Amino acid sequence: MGSIAENIASVRESLAKSAAAAGRPVDGVTLMAVSKTRHADELRAVAAEGIRDFGENYLQESLDKIEALADMPLVWHFIGPIQSNKTRPIAEHFDWVHSVDRDKIGRRLAEQRPAGMAPLNICLQVNISGEQSKSGCLPEQLPALAEALDGLPNLRLRGLMAIPQATDDERAQRAVFARMRALLSELQQEHPQMDTLSMGMSGDMAAAIAEGSTLVRIGTAIFGPRDYSQKS
Template sequence: MNTTIADRLSIAQSRINQAAQKCSRMPNEIKLLAVSKTKPNSDIIEAYYAGQRLFGENYVQEGEQKIIELSANFPDIEWHFIGPLQSNKTKVVAEHFDWMHTLSREKIAQRLNDQRPPAKAPLQVCIQVNISQEDTKSGIDAEQVMALATQISHMPKLTLRGVMAIPTATDDIQVQQDEFSKLQRIYQHLQQHFDNIDTLSMGMSGDLDVAIANGSTMVRIGSAIFGDRA
C-alpha cells in the first residue's frame, strides 16, 4: 500500500510519542526535524500542509534556493542547516537559515555572526560534537565544547542553543547508549553555564528510541518521511 508524506509524518510522530512514553517523558519535549535534502519543494509543501514546520537541509545552494522560493508563501517554516559548512559559504547560511546545527570552529562562528543581517533575529546554533571520535566525522572533541561555547556567547548575532552529533552507524544498542549518554552529559554541563541551552539534537530513524531515552529534544528524520533519495 502506498503511503503519503502525511501518513509517514504521522508514523514518525507516533514513534516519537511511544519512545517518549517508554522513558516517562512528555512527547511535546521532542521536536521532529524533517530532513528535506534532495527533495523537491512539492514534498516540503505536502509536509507543510500535514503540519510540519521544521525542515533540515544539508547543502548550501539547494537550501538557499528552497528558502527563496518558499519563504513568501510559507513564512513560518523554520529552516535548519544540518550539513558541513565551508567558510566560503557561511554568508548564505547567515542570510537565509534560522538554525545552524554543525558549528565546530570559531572561524565559522565569527563569520556567521559578522554576516548575519542586522534586521534578522540571531542565528540559532548548535555545536557539533564528534561523539564517536571517528576521523571521517565532523565535529569537535568533547573537551573543546566549553571553549567554543564561551566564544559563541560573546557573538551577539548568534544564540547557542545546544549540541548535535551524528553517532556511530551501528545497530549495537550499547554503543548507541554510550555515545548518546556522553552527549547528554555535555549538554547538561552547558546548561549549567549558559542561558538558552535547550536543544539536544540527536537521533534518526535507526536510533530514535535510544536517543530519546537519553534526553534528545530534536530528532532528524528524512527517508522515513520523504522516501529514499532518487
Template sequence: MSRADQLADIQKRIAMACAKAGRATDAVQLLAVSKTFPLSDVLEFHACGQTTFGENYLQEALDKITQLADHPNAQQNTPAIEWHFIGPIQSNKTKPIAENFPWVHSVDRLKIAQRLSDQRPSNLPALNVLVQINTSGEDSKSGVEPADAVELCKTISALPNLKLRGLMTIPSNTENTDQLKAEFLQCKTIFDELNNQGLKLDTLSMGMSADLELAIECGSTCVRVGSALFGARSYPK
C-alpha cells in the first residue's frame, strides 16, 4: 500500500467517526506520530499532504529537525512541517523543547511549564501547550491527577510565554471499551469545565491507532496515529 493510500485510509476512518458522532470532519486533526521512523518516511507523508508530526524522543526529534533544515529541498517543503513534542518531559530537556517546537502535548507539572515559559526564545511566538491528564491512574504513565488538573491548568494559563490550548491523555492499555470511554470522557469533562471557567481551550488530544473512533465519539479534536500510518515499530534494544 502506498503512503497516499495509508494516509487516505486514516483520513477516511476519521471522517467516518466524525460523521457517526455528528461532528464536522475538520473538527479533528491528524497528528502523525513518527517516533523511531526516519525523516525520509516523514517526507513521504508530507508529500501526500500531511503537515503535523509528533515525536516522543527529544534527541531523535532534534536530529530530524536538523536534517530537515539541511535537506536539499528544505525550501520546497511547503507548507512547512509542524513538529509536536508528545513524550514525557524531564527538567533537563525543557530548553531544547522550548527552542525547537511550536507545540508540546505532555506538560504534567508546574515546574516543567515554568521552565518552558522561561526558556522560550523571545523571537518566537508563545509555545502552544497541552496539559497531560493521567486518566488511567497508572503509575507508569505521566500526567497530572484529574483532581489536580483544573488548578494546574489555571496556573499554567497565566505564564507569559505559553499558550494553554487544551488537554491530552493516554488511556489504559486495554480492549475494554467501557473503561476506555470512561477515561476519555473524564478528560473531556475536565476540558469542558475549564472552558466553562473561561480558559477558551480548543484542543483535546485523545486517541491513537486502535481507539481513534472511540476518542472522536468522546470529543477528541486531535488523534495521534503512528503504527497505522508508519507500520510496526522496531525499538532499539
C-alpha cells in the first residue's frame, strides 16, 4: 500500500473506470471512507484529499472521532449493527444510518433525533445472502419495514444497504448486487424518494458500481490493513 493520498487516487481512478464502463457519471457514486479502528489524524489526512463521508461501526470510538474532528465539515455514517440501548447517541451524532433492520430500531432513532437537526437519513440493511452471522432483514421483509418507517418524523428513508457473502467471482458479485438493485426498484414504486444503494467495498466495488451502487464503502484500499487494537 502507498500513502493515503496515493491510495485515494488509485481508488478514485478505479471508481471512475468502473462508472465509465457502466455508462454512469462518476459523480453518481459517493466514495465513503470506512474509518473504523482508524485514528482521527488518519481521517484528517483522508479529508485533506477531499473525502467528506466517513463510515463508522463502533459507537464509542466513533463518538470520540466526531468530537475530535468537529472543526471539519464531515458527513458521518453509522454502518454497524445497532443495539437498542445505543440508538440515542447514534440519533444525536450521525447524518446517516445504513444498518436499520427492524421497526424498533427505526422508531427509536426517529424518537431520539434531536429537535432542530436535519432528518436522519436511513438505509434498510438487507441480509441479501441469507447468512446467519450477518445482520439485516430478509428481502421479503422489506416492504413491511419500509412502510412502517417511511414518513416517521425526523427520519428520511433513503435506500438499501447490504454486505454480501464474500467471493472473488465477479459474476456472483454482480448477481447479488443486481438483486439489490431490483429490490430497490420494487420499493421505489411506493417510496419514490428512495435513491440510495449502499453496496460495494474494496473487493467488489467494480461489480457494485456496474449494478447501480450509489455509495461504495471503502476501508482497506484507502487505509491499508486494519488495526483492531483500536476497537472500542
